[in-house]
Amino acid sequence: xxxxxxxxxxxxxxxxxxxxxxxxxxxxxxxxxxxxxxxxxxxxxxxxxxxxxxxxxxxxxxxxxxxxxxxxxxxxxxxxxxxxxxxxxxxxxxxxxxxxxxxxxxxxxxxxxxxxxxxxxxxxxxxxxxxxxxxxxxxxxxxxxxxxxxxxxxxxxxxxxxxxxxxxxxxxxxxxxxxxxxxxxxxxxxxxxxxxxxxxxxxxxxxxxxxxxxxxxxxxxxxxxxxxxxxxxxxxxxxxxxxxxxxxxxxxxxxxxxxxxxxxxxxxxxxxxxxxxxxxxxxxxxxxxxxxxxxxxxxxxxxxxxxxxxxxxxxxxxxxxxxxxxxxxxxxxxxxxxxxxxxxxxxxxxxxxxxxxxxxxxxxxxxxxxxxxxxxxxxxxxxxxxxxxxxxxxxxxxxxxxxxxxxxxxxxxxxxxxxxxxxxxxxxxxxxxxxxxxxxxxxxxxxxxxxxxxxxxxxxxxxxxxxxx
Ligand code: HEM
Numbered sequence: 423x424x425x426x427x428x429x430x431x432x433x434x435x436x437x438x439x440x441x442x443x444x445x446x447x448x449x450x451x452x453x454x455x456x457x458x459x460x461x462x463x464x465x466x467x468x469x470x471x472x473x474x475x476x477x478x479x480x481x482x483x484x485x486x487x488x489x490x491x492x493x494x495x496x497x498x499x500x501x502x503x504x505x506x507x508x509x510x511x512x513x514x515x516x517x518x519x520x521x522x523x524x525x526x527x528x529x530x531x532x533x534x535x536x537x538x539x540x541x542x543x544x545x546x547x548x549x550x551x552x553x554x555x556x557x558x559x560x561x562x563x564x565x566x567x568x569x570x571x572x573x574x575x576x577x578x579x580x581x582x583x584x585x586x587x588x589x590x591x592x593x594x595x596x597x598x599x600x601x602x603x604x605x606x607x608x609x610x611x612x613x614x615x616x617x618x619x620x621x622x623x624x625x626x627x628x629x630x631x632x633x634x635x636x637x638x639x640x641x642x643x644x645x646x647x648x649x650x651x652x653x654x655x656x657x658x659x660x661x662x663x664x665x666x667x668x669x670x671x672x673x674x675x676x677x678x679x680x681x682x683x684x685x686x687x688x689x690x691x692x693x694x695x696x697x698x699x700x701x702x703x704x705x706x707x708x709x710x711x712x713x714x715x716x717x718x719x720x721x722x723x724x725x726x727x728x729x730x731x732x733x734x735x736x737x738x739x740x741x742x743x744x745x746x747x748x749x750x751x752x753x754x755x756x757x758x759x760x761x762x763x764x765x766x767x768x769x770x771x772x773x774x775x776x777x778x779x780x781x782x783x784x785x786x787x788x789x790x791x792x793x794x795x796x797x798x799x800x801x802x803x804x805x806x807x808x809x810x811x812x813x814x815x816x817x818x819x820x821x822x823x824x825x826x827x828x829x830x831x832x833x834x835x836x837x838x839x840x841x842x843x844x845x846x847x848x849x850x851x852x853x854x855x856x857x858x859x860x861x862x863x864x865x866x867x868x869x870x871x872x873x874x875x876x877x878x879x880x881x882x883x884x885x886x887x888x889x890x891x
Contacts (some may be wrong), residue, residue, distance in 0.1 A: 430497050432505050433779040433789075443786040446487050447473045450480030459874045462770065466490070466798035475799055476785060482511060482773065486792040490799025492806070492828040497782050498774055498795045499828070499836025503527055508838070509775035509792050513636045517623045517643060521693035523838070524772065534841065536685040537694060539666070540673035541841050546848045547746035548667040549587055554852050556583040561856060567888040569866065572714060573879045576853075577707040581613055583849060584706070588699045590671025591653045603656045605648050612649070618642035620700060624875050643696070650692040671695055702842050708768040708878035709759070709846065710853050715879055716762050718865035720813050723758060724858075730754045731858050749851050757815035759850050760825060763832035765813060767797035768876050771834040797831045806830075863887045 433439060448469065458465045458481045466488065469477050475490040489495055498506070508524045518524050523534055539545060560579030564570060586592045593609050594600045606612045622639010631637040657675065666676035674694065678686040717724045734751045771794065779789040787793060802810040806829040807817060817824040824830075833840035840846075857863075869883040 506774035757818040
């Protein structure tokens with residue numbers, strides 16, 4: 423699906439819409455935000471069934487038009503600087519801060535291009551061994567046989583994978599020298615600060631007080647910036663030549679060294695480290711835990727994945743010979759991760775506010791309204807996904823080739839498409855590959871999910887896990 427951009431009619435100030443243009447169906451209701459936050463899947467499904475793939479809501483205040491049809495999604499994703507701007511709640515925008523990709527549309531393209539080499543493409547091959555050793559170390563500590571709380575176990579490992587990669591610092595609680603010069607003294611302290619920072623994004627009251635999530639988040643943000651400043655200072659005092667492919671921080675510091683007047687100021691570097699960890703940690707943890715859960719539900723998929731692992735990696739349970747090209751060969755695993763993202767998308771995409779009215783396919787999207795492209799609508803549309811209720815990774819492979827652009831949108835798309843989609847896929851593949859080789863697991867009934875701001879299995883949900891022989 424790729425519409426001609428001319429199909430989107432952008433109305434200039436004072437220009438009347440075509441006479442036959444109609445507003446999207448459904449009257450916004452005062453209870454929409456509460457219902458959406460309580461269960462976004464249910465909210466989207468019920469309204470899709472009743473009103474179709476485009477409908478009005480009052481989610482997050484004002485009128486927010488939810489869209490799931492590919493053409494409306496494409497229109498939504500590509501309006502930056504033309505007819506849309508990012509419109510997130512004030513607390514969220516504040517927590518992002520002025521150095522995020524969401525805050526400054528005028529600098530967005532320049533900043534995003536500068537960040538790209540540290541998060542995409544060939545550098546991921548360089549990251550793969552470090553990702554794998556952190557995962558191997560983490561899963562070696564999983565007690566077996568046991569009943570294990572799934573999400574916390576996964577989250578702990580993801581933190582250990584992502585902190586060195588994105589913050590450029592290796593911390594080890596057993597070695598106090600790794601904390602030297604830094605304003606935190608344990609990984610748990612850093613993690614707790616991060617959680618408070620994350621929760622601050624979704625605070626309801628924009629009041630800087632210890633009594634509000636926003637106030638606490640704001641304070642944690644300041645402490646995390648101090649932490650990053652100390653990490654950078656420590657790096658600089660260590661001297662030596664910077665290898666831009668070692669981690670995300672090194673990429674930015676090397677670029678700054680090469681061009682001191684370029685994109686990378688110290689403040690941008692400190693903020694980007696925090697923001698990329700924010701963008702990735704909970705999303706990837708949610709995805710990996712959901713994948714393990716889906717495989718518990720679908721033994722035939724698990725079996726096929728094991729066969730693929732044997733084809734690609736051989737039979738050995740110690741897969742330390744794991745190479746980047748192996749990842750490319752794991753096509754069924756990639757399809758299974760996509761199917762997990764389709765069925766349990768971790769998040770919605772960002773809200774956009776219409777700075778101008780537009781008309782597409784006879785529907786009028788009025789200036790001042792917000793638009794939100796929702797994977798929870800697009801991903802269950804039979805027009806795009808045959809038998810959407812069925813968990814079927816094959817749909818992403820030939821000959822079916824479902825999941826086209828603007829139809830499969832777990833990572834958003836267009837101008838603000840997720841910068842970490844490739845990294846998320848690499849981490850999840852390496853995690854899954856190692857689990858498939860080393861463990862068997864059984865579910866303990868149906869899991870309950872936390873629905874908002876990110877979908878994730880509840881902390882108390884356990885799986886039964888044993889070592890493979
Ligand atoms: C399962 C993992 C992930 C999911 C589901 C996810 C999802 C998303 C979504 C839905 C958006 C909004 C796109 C839009 O509104 O059009 C986004 C944006 C973004 N994500 Fe991710 N993300 C994931 C992992 C990551 C990782 C690993 C990173 C970086 C380390 C990252 C960095 C970003 C950035 C920088 C943006 C903003 C891009 C821009 O404004 O141009 N994400 N992501």
